[in-house]
Amino acid sequence: MTVATERPYEIVIGIETHVELGTLSKMFCPCSARWFGMPPNTLVCPVCLGLPGALPVPNRRAIELSMTAGLALHCEVPEHTKFDRKNYMYPDLPKGYQISQYDLPLNVKGWLEITGDDGSPKRIGIIRAHLEEDTGKLLHGDGYSLVDFNRSGVPLLEIVSAPDMSSVSEALAYADALREILIHAGVSEFRLEEGAARFDTNVSIRFREDGQVRWPPQSEIKNLNSLRALEQAVTFESGRLWEDWQAGGEIRTRKAKITVGWSPETGRTFLQRRKEEAEDYRYFPEPDLVALAPSRETVEHIRSSLPEMPSERRARFVAQYGLSDYDARILVSDPLLAALFEGAVAAGADAKTTANWITGETLRFLRERSVRAAEIPFTAAQLAELVGLIVKREISATIAKDVFAEMWASRKGPAAIVTEKGLRQVSDEAAIASVVDDVISAQAKAVADYRGGNKRALEALFGGVMGRTKGKADPQVVRRVLTEKLG
Amino acid sequence: MAEAGTIREIAAALRSRRTSASELARAAIARAKADAYNAWLVVAEDHALVQARAADERISTGDAPLLCGVPWACKDIIGTKDVETTAASRILDGYVPPYSATVVERLDGEGAVMVGKTNLDEFAMGSSNENSAFGPVHNPWDPSRVPGGSSGGSAVSVAAGEVTFALGTDTGGSIRQPGALTGIVGMKPTYGRVSRYGVVAFASSLDQVGPFTRTVEDCAIVCQALFGQDPSDATTMPLPVEDLRRDLDRGVKGMRLGVPKEYFIAGIEPGVERAVRAAIRELESQGAAIEEVSLPSTDSALGVYYIIQPAEASANLARYDGVRFGLRVEGPDLVETYKRTRGAGFGAEVKRRMILGTYALSTGYYDAYYVKAQKVRTVIKEEFERVFGKVDALVTPTSPTVAFGIGAKVNDPLQMYLNDVFTLPVNIAGLPGISIPCGLSEGLPVGLQVIAPYYKEATMFRVAAAYERATMHHTLRPTARDSRPQEVRS
Numbered sequence: 001m002t003v004a005t006e007r008p009y010e011i012v013i014g015i016e017t018h019v020e021l022g023t024l025s026k027m028f029c030p031c032s033a034r035w036f037g038m039p040p041n042t043l044v045c046p047v048c049l050g051l052p053g054a055l056p057v058p059n060r061r062a063i064e065l066s067m068t069a070g071l072a073l074h075c076e077v078p079e080h081t082k083f084d085r086k087n088y089m090y091p092d093l094p095k096g097y098q099i100s101q102y103d104l105p106l107n108v109k110g111w112l113e114i115t116g117d118d119g120s121p122k123r124i125g126i127i128r129a130h131l132e133e134d135t136g137k138l139l140h141g142d143g144y145s146l147v148d149f150n151r152s153g154v155p156l157l158e159i160v161s162a163p164d165m166s167s168v169s170e171a172l173a174y175a176d177a178l179r180e181i182l183i184h185a186g187v188s189e190f191r192l193e194e195g196a197a198r199f200d201t202n203v204s205i206r207f208r209e210d211g212q213v214r215w216p217p218q219s220e221i222k223n224l225n226s227l228r229a230l231e232q233a234v235t236f237e238s239g240r241l242w243e244d245w246q247a248g249g250e251i252r253t254r255k256a257k258i259t260v261g262w263s264p265e266t267g268r269t270f271l272q273r274r275k276e277e278a279e280d281y282r283y284f285p286e287p288d289l290v291a292l293a294p295s296r297e298t299v300e301h302i303r304s305s306l307p308e309m310p311s312e313r314r315a316r317f318v319a320q321y322g323l324s325d326y327d328a329r330i331l332v333s334d335p336l337l338a339a340l341f342e343g344a345v346a347a348g349a350d351a352k353t354t355a356n357w358i359t360g361e362t363l364r365f366l367r368e369r370s371v372r373a374a375e376i377p378f379t380a381a382q383l384a385e386l387v388g389l390i391v392k393r394e395i396s397a398t399i400a401k402d403v404f405a406e407m408w409a410s411r412k413g414p415a416a417i418v419t420e421k422g423l424r425q426v427s428d429e430a431a432i433a434s435v436v437d438d439v440i441s442a443q444a445k446a447v448a449d450y451r452g453g454n455k456r457a458l459e460a461l462f463g464g465v466m467g468r469t470k471g472k473a474d475p476q477v478v479r480r481v482l483t484e485k486l487g
Numbered sequence: 488m489a490e491a492g493t494i495r496e497i498a499a500a501l502r503s504r505r506t507s508a509s510e511l512a513r514a515a516i517a518r519a520k521a522d523a524y525n526a527w528l529v530v531a532e533d534h535a536l537v538q539a540r541a542a543d544e545r546i547s548t549g550d551a552p553l554l555c556g557v558p559w560a561c562k563d564i565i566g567t568k569d570v571e572t573t574a575a576s577r578i579l580d581g582y583v584p585p586y587s588a589t590v591v592e593r594l595d596g597e598g599a600v601m602v603g604k605t606n607l608d609e610f611a612m613g614s615s616n617e618n619s620a621f622g623p624v625h626n627p628w629d630p631s632r633v634p635g636g637s638s639g640g641s642a643v644s645v646a647a648g649e650v651t652f653a654l655g656t657d658t659g660g661s662i663r664q665p666g667a668l669t670g671i672v673g674m675k676p677t678y679g680r681v682s683r684y685g686v687v688a689f690a691s692s693l694d695q696v697g698p699f700t701r702t703v704e705d706c707a708i709v710c711q712a713l714f715g716q717d718p719s720d721a722t723t724m725p726l727p728v729e730d731l732r733r734d735l736d737r738g739v740k741g742m743r744l745g746v747p748k749e750y751f752i753a754g755i756e757p758g759v760e761r762a763v764r765a766a767i768r769e770l771e772s773q774g775a776a777i778e779e780v781s782l783p784s785t786d787s788a789l790g791v792y793y794i795i796q797p798a799e800a801s802a803n804l805a806r807y808d809g810v811r812f813g814l815r816v817e818g819p820d821l822v823e824t825y826k827r828t829r830g831a832g833f834g835a836e837v838k839r840r841m842i843l844g845t846y847a848l849s850t851g852y853y854d855a856y857y858v859k860a861q862k863v864r865t866v867i868k869e870e871f872e873r874v875f876g877k878v879d880a881l882v883t884p885t886s887p888t889v890a891f892g893i894g895a896k897v898n899d900p901l902q903m904y905l906n907d908v909f910t911l912p913v914n915i916a917g918l919p920g921i922s923i924p925c926g927l928s929e930g931l932p933v934g935l936q937v938i939a940p941y942y943k944e945a946t947m948f949r950v951a952a953a954y955e956r957a958t959m960h961h962t963l964r965p966t967a968r969d970s971r972p973q974e975v976r977s
């Protein structure tokens with residue numbers, strides 16, 4: 001199967017994602033792993049500073065989360081796995097080696113599914129996902145550099161995809177799907193904006209020329225820290241490789257991959273090193289740690305406690321609750337929203353109306369206040385109560401919005417607010433009819449216009465009734481009575 | 488007290504108020520300061536006196552452990568909070584750790600009084616204590632000779648009667664060999680028995696901390712304080728520690744003791760072999776069944792050791808980069824700063840081993856060297872395990888020679904490495920081993936090594952104590968041959 005494309009070449013993309021795990025403490029010491037925004041070198045101890053004599057003690061939770069991630073990505077968890085030392089010297093790496101995993105990673109041979117460019121589901125292979133420790137951070141000044149070791153030793157999962165993506169949009173879909181899965185599985189918050197997730201992206205181009213398939217060596221674009229950077233850098237680099245080929249440039253003779261960086265300022269990549277200059281990391285088993293043999297019971301326990309993954313959950317929301325794809329996608333994008341939805345429905349609320357109130361008012365409030373779903377002040381049961389009032393037409397949609405705002409502000413339940421403020425909808429025909437009579441006599445001109453054939457004049461009369469009842473009158477009853485009386 | 492007594496003697500004297508911990512500490516400090524063998528790098532006088540005062544208070548409550556108030560010396564590769572720790576390397580010049588090693592904390596907890604830090608081969612790399620950046624250590628039996636290494640300073644501090652016990656580290660024989668060459672007890676526990684946390688790492692899969700003492704009983708008492716799982720060291724075993732003195736008086740009657748024939752090779756000095764054979768006969772006369780056994784891969788151990796140990800060291804020493812602590816020699820750029828710092832900070836033997844280790848781990852050589860060495864390591868372990876199916880313990884010489892002259896082997900690393908040929912298989916297998924004095928050859932001490940199965944230190948002490956009880960070798964003192972001015976006697 002080939003996709004019609006305007007490009008004369010195919011892009012081949014593989015992504016190595018580094019993502020910090022959502023543990024409280026670091027990978028090998030008890031220091032807090034919540035380093036973002038902390039004053040430099042305040043979350044450190046002999047272990048993560050690499051002081052002489054310090055020894056690593058593995059964080060059990062980090063190992064469990066890594067396996068959780070692997071299982072969510074349909075990986076196998078081998079029976080034998082171990083840590084290795086990856087040796088290289090750099091000032092942000094205090095021990096002169098990074099504890100990582102070389103030949104026996106925690107997870108191998110998985111996949112995730114995206115929607116491919118042709119609109120059909122496409123599986124992207126996961127070659128491996130291994131656990132390692134993050135480095136410190138360098139802060140460069142004028143003629144000097146400072147090192148902050150707060151991030152040193154934070155657990156990092158490196159997820160290596162197969163080179164299965166064939167376009168920028170597929171690469172973005174992969175990054176998005178991965179992010180969604182890891183957040184759903186409770187493995188990581190995937191905070192790209194804090195540098196807690198990064199992409200190293202391998203890009204190459206493949207095309208036919210003179211009847212032969214050409215596939216020159218790839219570029220590895222290091223440290224992309226946003227989806228936008230991923231998109232721009234891959235677009236730029238694949239185009240650059242093609243132009244270089246057309247111009248008879250160095251790519252025609254190069255035998256090995258190159259490593260490049262991405263400059264968002266210039267919108268260009270820049271050469272970091274050639275393969276020939278690549279370091280020999282001299283991996284060997286970490287003698288300070290014992291090899292791991294995750295028991296099959298542990299693996300099965302983690303597998304059975306995996307939450308439902310987003311793609312499955314979306315499909316279920318559509319099938320079970322009759323939601324649109326669009327609503328299902330929004331709800332599932334955040335586990336808390338999905339839980340709020342299902343909680344409200346379980347409490348008896350109408351599914352469609354509940355979905356509308358979450359994707360509408362709730363998200364609007366979150367956006368306006370720039371807060372996360374965790375800060376939603378009401379419970380699923382309270383939302384269900386509000387939806388119940390609306391469906392049973394005890395309050396109108398307009399009143400419901402006021403009640404919603406009040407729920408947010410006062411944290412009271414909707415029924416209590418309605419009772420307290422006397423907002424219950426008036427559906428009593430006699431009461432409404434008397435107000436309609438008042439409005440008809442008060443707005444003679446509108447009545448005349450309506451009877452003269454201007455049907456829009458009805459809206460003015462309707463507004464009059466709603467105004468006099470402070471919005472509490474049942475709009476459907478008002479409309480019917482009005483039309484009857486105006487004959 | 489002319490010299491530091493045994494733990495039992497000191498405990499009795501302290502409890503009967505014949506002396507105080509403070510008095511003992513002052514005497515030990517005086518002896519350390521007057522030491523004529525370059526055994527000490529730091530005499531931590533104030534630190535020791537503070538600890539001694541606390542020990543005296545604790546003793547006055549009538550509820551003090553055996554080690555309370557006992558003066559000891561710490562190999563300067565073991566980190567001590569607020570007391571400079573250099574591993575006898577220029578690269579750690581001025582480094583004062585912000586935390587103490589677990590073994591130090593445990594001894595602190597017992598109320599023992601640390602008198603100071605002792606000299607060693609730089610980063611414990613050596614068998615003669617000639618590789619110290621702060622000069623060689625002299626053997627009190629003959630100051631023109633080496634005390635062995637790498638824990639030479641710790642061995643001498645006990646052999647010369649300056650302190651009651653000392654801690655060393657043993658990666659390939661660095662406690663047992665200097666123990667043998669200075670005529671005292673030196674012991675390496677089973678790998679995983681004692682925490683390595685806070686001990687400057689040399690070769691992580693081989694390093695263990697252990698004591699130097701005058702007697703086997705003292706050794707067992709110190710081990711009792713050191714042994715046990717440490718949550719800060721993932722390689723320590725979660726095993727309960729039994730009473731290590733339980734079998735000291737049981738004797739060897741009915742025990743099966745193996746004598747590996749590969750340990751009596753060409754190159755062993757006749758006087759050493761004579762003393763060891765005599766010791767074996769003594770054990771036999773006490774009722775032990777002596778059996779010749781074979782450990783065929785013994786001659787491969789040295790090769791395995793000189794792959795694994797430098798490989799691990801090459802990584803362990805990468806952190807000495809001038810960025811956070813110790814020496815820094817500024818260069819025009821980062822790489823040059825690294826080169827200058829490390830070039831100036833490390834001695835020749837350390838550089839040699841880092842180059843060896845880096846080479847062995849490099850792409851294209853890793854399988855041929857490191858991987859193969861690990862396979863042979865497994866074979867060596869299996870051979871020991873098989874032999875321990877037949878015998879309760881092994882008895883061997885500790886070192887093929889007695890103490891040799893300072894400078895005699897410095898230009899021949901291979902000859903130097905052969906010193907550890909009987910001790911390093913024990914590290915490769917991770918077994919416990921002890922060296923005890925078994926007489927003199929040419930007037931210099933010879934050591935008898937007892938090797939036990941994993942975690943059978945109590946069995947090892949049983950054999951060693953039986954031998955010690957029947958002989959007087961452990962009571963010999965080096966003063967007879969010493970031509971140098973002796974330390975101050977109070």
